[in-house]
Amino acid sequence: MFIPLHDANTLKHIRVQYVTIGLIAANLLLWALTAVAPQAVGELAALGLGFIPAVAFNYAELDPSFVVVPEGATYLTYAFLHLDFWHLASNMLFLWVFGDNVEDALGHLRFLIFYLLCAAAGALFHALVTPISEGPLIGASGAISGVVAAYFILHPRVRLWVLVFLRIPLPLPAFIPLTLWIGQQFVMLALNLDSMVSWGAHVGGIIAGAFLVVVMRRKGVPLLDRQVVLPKAVETRTSVPQIPRSQS
Template sequence: MFIPLHDANSLKYIKLQYVTFGLIGLNVLVFLITGLGSEEFTGAAVYGLGYIPSVAFDTVELSPELVIVPEDMTYITYAFLHGDFFHLAGNMLFLWVFGDNVEDALGHFRFLVFYLLCAIGGAAVHGWIAPDSQIPLIGASGAIAGIVAAYLILHPRVKIWVLAFGRIPLRIPAYLTLGLWIAFQFTMLALGGEDQISWACHAGGIITGAVLVMILRRRDVPLLDKEVVTPRAVKVEQPSAVHPVEAQPAPRWGRQ
């Protein structure tokens, strides 16, 4: 639909978004470990760490050799797995552009909690919609959808540089860009969408993020913030005439 590039939205409370950087680094590291190994190793990681609704609801039992973490942990671990480079790159780009300002509004620790809870919310809605599914759910998109929802609630008027349809550079307000993105997710969920994308996971992340940002944000952080104004050069008016200063006689120093 669109590719986010830059939002020019400066940080107000933190100096460095190190949780955002850490999450990006962890996702990349997990991808390098699980995605570049043998096909057998990658498949085992997907089934052992991915979220499988039928396994989570105890209607299907996973083979013991595939069990890596307890079933409940897969509500989180699935969000750090990605199918290919483009899957990873797309999610990390959204996290890079929008994550820092959400981290700024929540604080480092609460942002980490927010991210993980959005991932859990995405998996929970996916499982609720398709409880009998035996296909592993992987990807950070549930958590990313929560970040998009939070950003929209915090900074709806900030203008974002995007590549519309992957080609056309445009600077569009967040309420239009992200609002359409969110509407698209729910529309695709209602219509059935593509089988390879869990629109339910996206919807769960959006709902979770929208609720949590109002609870976890700093007390002095407003909702529906105003547009960020980029400073411009100011023209200084020069006086019409410059009057020379009259010379004053030099003081005379002497004894009295």
């Protein structure tokens, strides 16, 4: 529906979004390692690190030869694997645009905890929707959905440059594209449970992110910030008109 490109929402409490950068680096590194590895290694990573609802709910058992981490850890590890470069790129772009301001509002450590909890909530909701699925869930979308929900609650009036329908760049108040995006996740969950996209993970992340940002934000950080922040490309300046004087 849209791709976020840029906002001009400055950081107020931190100098650098270390956790956001670190999460992007970790995702890129793991994707690079699996991309250059033999196909068998990629399949092992997906099965061993991906989240499998049927295994989590004891409807099936994973072959011990595919076990890489303890079963409970896959609620988190799945969020660092991606199917291909474009799957990775779309998630990391959302994290880059929205993650820094959520990290600013929560603080470094709490943002990391927030991100991981949203990932776990996405996996859990996915499992509740498809409890007997034996396909591994991979991708950071659950965690990213939580970040998007938090940004929406914190900064709905900030202007975003977004690419609409992959063609039209527009500066819009954040609540317009984000409301449409969040609504789309719930609609698609209701209409398309068998899709290759886990709408359940998205919805689980959104619900967790909306709740957690309220209770985990720094003291004094407002919700639904009314300050309008414009991207530099659409900043306006007022000037005092100069009235020409007649010369005598």
